[in-house]
Amino acid sequence: MRITQGCFSFLPDLTDEEISAQVEYCLSKGWSVGVEFTDEPHPRNTFWEMWGHPMFDLKDPKGVMIELDACRKAHPDDYIRLNAFDSTRGFESVVMSFIVHRPQVEPTIRMVRTEVDGRSIRYTHEVVR
Amino acid sequence: MDDVASEPKPTAIDLRAEFETSGVREVLEELDAELIGLEPVKQRIRETAALLLVDRARKALGLAHDTPTLHMSFTGNPGTGKTTVAQKMAGLLHRLGYVRRGHLVSVTRDDLVGQYIGHTAPKTKEVMKRAMGGVLFIDEAYYLYRPDNERDYGQEAIEILLQVMENNRDDLVVIMAGYADRMDRFFSANPGFRSRIAHHIDFPDYSDGELGEISEKMLESQGYVFDAAARRAMDEYVALRRQQPHFANARSIRNALDRARLRQANRLFEGRAPVDAAALSTITEADLRASRVFSGGLDPDGNRARDQ
Numbered sequence: 001m002r003i004t005q006g007c008f009s010f011l012p013d014l015t016d017e018e019i020s021a022q023v024e025y026c027l028s029k030g031w032s033v034g035v036e037f038t039d040e041p042h043p044r045n046t047f048w049e050m051w052g053h054p055m056f057d058l059k060d061p062k063g064v065m066i067e068l069d070a071c072r073k074a075h076p077d078d079y080i081r082l083n084a085f086d087s088t089r090g091f092e093s094v095v096m097s098f099i100v101h102r103p104q105v106e107p108t109i110r111m112v113r114t115e116v117d118g119r120s121i122r123y124t125h126e127v128v129r
Numbered sequence: 130m131d132d133v134a135s136e137p138k139p140t141a142i143d144l145r146a147e148f149e150t151s152g153v154r155e156v157l158e159e160l161d162a163e164l165i166g167l168e169p170v171k172q173r174i175r176e177t178a179a180l181l182l183v184d185r186a187r188k189a190l191g192l193a194h195d196t197p198t199l200h201m202s203f204t205g206n207p208g209t210g211k212t213t214v215a216q217k218m219a220g221l222l223h224r225l226g227y228v229r230r231g232h233l234v235s236v237t238r239d240d241l242v243g244q245y246i247g248h249t250a251p252k253t254k255e256v257m258k259r260a261m262g263g264v265l266f267i268d269e270a271y272y273l274y275r276p277d278n279e280r281d282y283g284q285e286a287i288e289i290l291l292q293v294m295e296n297n298r299d300d301l302v303v304i305m306a307g308y309a310d311r312m313d314r315f316f317s318a319n320p321g322f323r324s325r326i327a328h329h330i331d332f333p334d335y336s337d338g339e340l341g342e343i344s345e346k347m348l349e350s351q352g353y354v355f356d357a358a359a360r361r362a363m364d365e366y367v368a369l370r371r372q373q374p375h376f377a378n379a380r381s382i383r384n385a386l387d388r389a390r391l392r393q394a395n396r397l398f399e400g401r402a403p404v405d406a407a408a409l410s411t412i413t414e415a416d417l418r419a420s421r422v423f424s425g426g427l428d429p430d431g432n433r434a435r436d437q
Contacts, residue, residue, distance in 0.1 A: 052251075053255075055258060057259050058258060058259060058261070059230045059232050059259070059261070059262055059263060060229055060230050060261040060262025060263065060300070062258075062261035062262055062297070062300045063257075063258030063259065063261045064258075066254075066258060066261075067258070
C-alpha cells in the first residue's frame, strides 16, 4: 500500500531534479535539511532513523543529494524522507517533510480487530510484508 | 539549455557581446582596479576567462565540449593576495556559469583532518558539502600531508578530496594556496594532485612602488590619508622593511599602517588641542618615522613579539 505522509505524497514520485529543486527552495528559506529512513511505514511511527547529521550551512542542494544517494545505496528497501528544519527562534521545528524513496514493493498495513473487556473492540494496525 | 531540443541553435555567437553581458568584464575591471601589480596573475585570469567564454560559446553552438578542469593552485609568498584573488575567481566562475552559487568556502587543515580514526572522513565530507556549488579554498594546503607523522590522518582527507575533485567537477572548484616551495614538495608527495590541477598560478612578490600604492589604497579604504612627507617616509619604510625577516608583502604593510594609526591616535591625544576632521584622518611623517624599522630595525634574533 502506498503510504502518504508529508508533502507531495499524493503526487507521482518526485524525480531527482524535482527533489533537488525542492531542496533548493528549503535552502533559500534558510532551513537545514536532514535525511531520515525507516523500514516501518506505520502512520504512528514518527521517529525515523537519521542518516548522518542535519546539514547546516549548505548553499547548494548537491550536498543533500550526495547524502541521499548514499542513504539510498545503504537502504534500498526502506522509506527515505527529507526533513527541512527551521531554526528561527520561535519556530525551531520541522517545517517541511517529504518522502523521496520507497521500497520496490511497499508493505501493506492490515487492521486487526480484537474483542476485549466483554464486547468492546480494539483496533490495531500491523505491517505485513 | 540543452533540454529544449526544438529551440534552434544559434549559428554564430558574438564573443564580444557575450563578454559584456555575462558580467565577466566587470570582474576583470574590478580586478584591475582593486589589485595593484600581480600582472602575471591578471594575465592568467584573463586567459582563463577567455577560455571559459569560448567553451561556453562552443556549447551554445552544439560543438563538442568538455567541462574544463578548473581546479587551481595559487603559490606565492605570504601577503601576495592569494585569498583576495580566490574570492574574485569565485565571482568570475559564477558569472560564467561554471559554479552555481559562487560562494567561497575557505578552510585550513583543521577543518578537514580529524583527531582520531574515523573522524576525518565525516569532517572532510561536511566541508565538501558546504562548498558544493562554489569554490573550496584550501589555505596552506601543504599542511594536509605530514610525511614525518605516520599516525596522521591528512592522507585520508587527501584521498577523499581527490575523489570529490574528480567526480564532482561540475559542482565544485578547488583552489589550493601556499608558499611555492612547500607546495612543490606537497605535490611531489601526492602525484595525483598535480595532474588534477590544471591551473598553477604563481603570485610574484610586489615591487617597492606597488607596495607604496597598496599602502595608500589601504589607508583610503579606512578613511585616512598620508600627508606628502608621510608618503615619502612610507616608500623608505617599504624598502627597509623588505630587508628584514618575516616580510609578508601587503600584510606587513597593513600591520605597519595599523601601528601608524595607533601612534597617530596617541599623538592627537597627547596634543590636548581640539582636533578637526583633517587632523583625525591624516597620518603624518612622525607617525611612521617612530617605527623601529627606521632606527636599525628588528632584533636580529628574530624576536617576533617585539619585532616591529
